[in-house]
Amino acid sequence: MTAALALGDDALVLSHRLGEWAGHAPVLEEEVALANIALDLLGQARVLLSLAGDEDELAYLREERAFRNVQLVEQPNGDFAHTIARQLYFSAYQQLLYEQLASGEGPFAGLAAKAVKEVAYHQDHAEHWTLRLGDGTDESHDRMQSAVDALWRFTGELFEPVEGVEIDWQSLRSGWLESVSAVLERATLTLPAGPQSGAWTAGAGRQGIHTEPFGRMIAEMQHLHRSHPGASW
Amino acid sequence: MVTGTGTLLEKELHRLAGSVPDPELPVLTLDELGVLRGVDVLAPGKVTVRLTPTYTGCPAIEAMSADIERVLHDHGIPEVSVVTVLSPAWSTDDISAEGRRKLAEFGIAPPRPHDATAPANGPVPLALSVRCPHCGSTDTELLSRFSSTACKALRRCVTCREPFDHFKEL
Numbered sequence: 001m002t003a004a005l006a007l008g009d010d011a012l013v014l015s016h017r018l019g020e021w022a023g024h025a026p027v028l029e030e031e032v033a034l035a036n037i038a039l040d041l042l043g044q045a046r047v048l049l050s051l052a053g054d055e056d057e058l059a060y061l062r063e064e065r066a067f068r069n070v071q072l073v074e075q076p077n078g079d080f081a082h083t084i085a086r087q088l089y090f091s092a093y094q095q096l097l098y099e100q101l102a103s104g105e106g107p108f109a110g111l112a113a114k115a116v117k118e119v120a121y122h123q124d125h126a127e128h129w130t131l132r133l134g135d136g137t138d139e140s141h142d143r144m145q146s147a148v149d150a151l152w153r154f155t156g157e158l159f160e161p162v163e164g165v166e167i168d169w170q171s172l173r174s175g176w177l178e179s180v181s182a183v184l185e186r187a188t189l190t191l192p193a194g195p196q197s198g199a200w201t202a203g204a205g206r207q208g209i210h211t212e213p214f215g216r217m218i219a220e221m222q223h224l225h226r227s228h229p230g231a232s233w
Numbered sequence: 234m235v236t237g238t239g240t241l242l243e244k245e246l247h248r249l250a251g252s253v254p255d256p257e258l259p260v261l262t263l264d265e266l267g268v269l270r271g272v273d274v275l276a277p278g279k280v281t282v283r284l285t286p287t288y289t290g291c292p293a294i295e296a297m298s299a300d301i302e303r304v305l306h307d308h309g310i311p312e313v314s315v316v317t318v319l320s321p322a323w324s325t326d327d328i329s330a331e332g333r334r335k336l337a338e339f340g341i342a343p344p345r346p347h348d349a350t351a352p353a354n355g356p357v358p359l360a361l362s363v364r365c366p367h368c369g370s371t372d373t374e375l376l377s378r379f380s381s382t383a384c385k386a387l388r389r390c391v392t393c394r395e396p397f398d399h400f401k402e403l
Binding site (some may be wrong): 012029032033034037039040041042043044046047109110111113114115117118121124140 | 264286288289290291292303319320322323324376377378379380381382387401
């Protein structure tokens with residue numbers, strides 16, 4: 001089931017990336033916040049991947065090319081600004097996507113109606129940090145601007161229709177742009193002007209083409225399960 | 234599906250399953266938390282319990298399921314299956330009045346009721362003040378929207394200076 005894999009992989013991969021902050025976040029409250037967001041996403045991933053097959057087999061035994069997540073979510077954490085920019089872009093997308101799915105009657109309506117309330121907190125968190133960093137010191141402003149610029153080329157892929165996801169993609173795109181533009185403006189940041197997908201690789205995660213850091217990420221994510229199948233403790 | 238109009242046995246089993254304490258907030262029962270959606274007797278000795286998670290990723294759901302199975306086994310039901318239902322989505326409005334009272338007594342500020350006139354899926358509601366569960370002051374501030382479990386936010390009382398957990402609205 002293409003759609004469940006696409007949405008489930010988005011949630012799983014971003015959850016893993018956020019989990020990498022454990023033990024490294026700038027303050028304890030942020031460590032807890034990022035872990036909470038990761039846990040919400042992992043819960044969504046488990047429901048979605050279970051619609052497509054066995055959740056553990058899908059998460060731990062697929063090769064890189066079989067993952068269908070957008071390239072945005074696999075991007076490395078970078079500095080804190082990069083993590084926040086990635087979260088701002090993704091949460092705004094997921095919020096609008098789940099709102100539309102929740103109002104329909106498809107296979108994702110139940111999950112979407114539940115998860116959209118969780119995502120509201122994720123988006124709120126990303127917005128607050130974008131405002132604080134963008135409208136903070138010169139240093140934080142520059143780093144936040146660099147982060148929103150660097151990740152911009154991965155945002156176009158968010159709006160490529162996914163087979164089996166019955167929503168209005170055009171209104172998702174316009175709603176997303178409106179939401180993100182408003183936050184960046186309030187944060188005294190400039191909306192990136194470049195293309196939303198790169199000429200070279202960006203925009204093929206849904207077809208299984210991933211960026212170079214993703215291979216290392218899933219190697220770490222899958223290592224334990226592959227080395228010790230069925231391990232429990 | 235049997236809800237509210239169950240047989241006497243279903244009502245009794247619902248009461249038993251509902252009396253199981255929440256694994257992370259043991260002052261509350263599952264019934265008070267509002268996560269028990271129903272008990273169906275499919276055949277003699279064969280029962281399905283419908284449970285809904287507070288948050289999609291809440292890890293406590295596995296402990297809840299195991300506890301319910303144990304309680305119903307002890308009550309002579311050999312075949313118990315606990316299924317997770319997502320729809321309709323759980324809301325903090327599902328926590329009973331008694332549940333709210335116990336939360337406050339336990340030092341956790343209970344969730345505020347949702348404004349029935351606000352649009353669904355609107356922004357996170359923040360307008361009303363949250364009362365300190367220690368001294369009762371309404372002068373409290375948000376430290377973080379995320380705390381020790383998915384369902385709580387971390388706040389501090391400006392009057393008595395004590396930090397406290399707030400069961401945040403969902």
